[in-house]
Amino acid sequence: MFEFSNDMPPFVQTVLGYAEQGIELAKSWLLSPAAWSQFAVLIVAYLAARFIARRFVPRIDTIVRPAKDAEGMITEARLFIVQFLPLALPLLAYVLTGIGEEITRSIFGSGAVIAFGKRVFLLLAARALVKDIIKDPFLKLLGRYVLMPAMVLYALGLLDPAIAKLTATEVGIGNIRFSVMSLVRGAIAGALLFWFGRWSTGQSRSYLARQEELRPATRELAMKTAELFIFGAAFLLLMNIMGINLSTLAVLGGAIGVGIGFGLQQIASNFISGIILLLEGQATVGDYVELDGGEAGTIVKMTARAAILETWDGKWIVVPNEHFITTRVINYSDSGAAKRYEAPFSVSYDTDINRVPDIIEAAVAKLDFVLAEPDGPDCELRGFGDSGVDFAVEFWVNGIDDGRNKFTPQVLFAVWNALRDNGIEIPYPHRVVEIKGTLPTS
Structure with missing residues (x-):
């Protein structure tokens, strides 16, 4: 049908060859009574699957779908099942077509048409999976650009030749050689394994974070251990899928050891x-x-x-x-919840300093965040400064005096108000200047 020229690139000749085979196959299907019978079986299988799906899938959804306010592992499992209900129609058609294929082959001795229709139904199931069910962006991307092209090749009957071609093509790195198929398989498996590792790590961290009876350090150590175990297992499984002998990594391990010894x-x-x-x-x-x-x-x-x-x-x-x-x-957090702080202040030298401790301790004790245990407020005389008498009040609180919990400023406000209410003056700096000799006259 097609005239091939030696000047044509090999790829074009291959494509034209497949096209010629497809046209001949289509002609044989259109002119064969067995093919028309298989088309009829396909239509009947699809209509039967559509009838069953419309009648029973809504009932299954009503039974399996949990209530809106339900929680727990059983609820999550039921929601997981419900999300796959859109696959019911194409998978039912696939199963019924498979039954029809057995009947057709037993009568006519062939079933190429119905086998093609069965593969198309499986392609539609994959499309529904990628479009309606998968929500994770990474998995959706993988389904769109890996699963769907593979399913299209499978539906057209070209998947096995493509796999054989990729398997026969090899690339090498030093003394190690890989087939292109092993690299593709490794890339897909690696992406899935490490996505699953990330997902399972998140699940394990979430579970361990809820175990409040464990110490925080123990929980964090368990999370790190689970993460290392999951990704280590994923790496070993990936090496096995790619067919890489782990003994070949001994040289790489030695290089890594030297790198750690020197640069890391x-x-x-x-x-x-x-x-x-x-x-x-x-x-x-x-x-x-x-x-x-x-x-x-x-x-x-x-x-x-x-x-x-x-x-x-x-x-x-x-x-x-x-x-x-x-x-x-x-x-500060490891020694207990209660912490002691102090707020320094000064009073004038004209003050009866014997009254100050009782006034300040009573004022600070009224603050709701100040604790009575392990000790109440304690006002101490610290020294005699240049401008006044220096005091400091010590107090205990639950928590840390940081930017979110400013305890000391509130204590100083209470000190100020207590001293002012009792007529006690907080001094400002005083300086005495002594002038020797006579003052200059203007």
């Missing part, structure tokens, strides 16, 4: 320090810490390399894990 010392040190922190529980997520350099904040995240502190003004500070091991770190 700090990364390895921070990683090991992070494990020590999680094991010992010296600092974990939620703790308010102050570093040796003066930085202070709440630990909001701990990674394999560093901890992230959030200051009271919303800034994030990335602190390498090694600093928590090798330098002095004050952990």
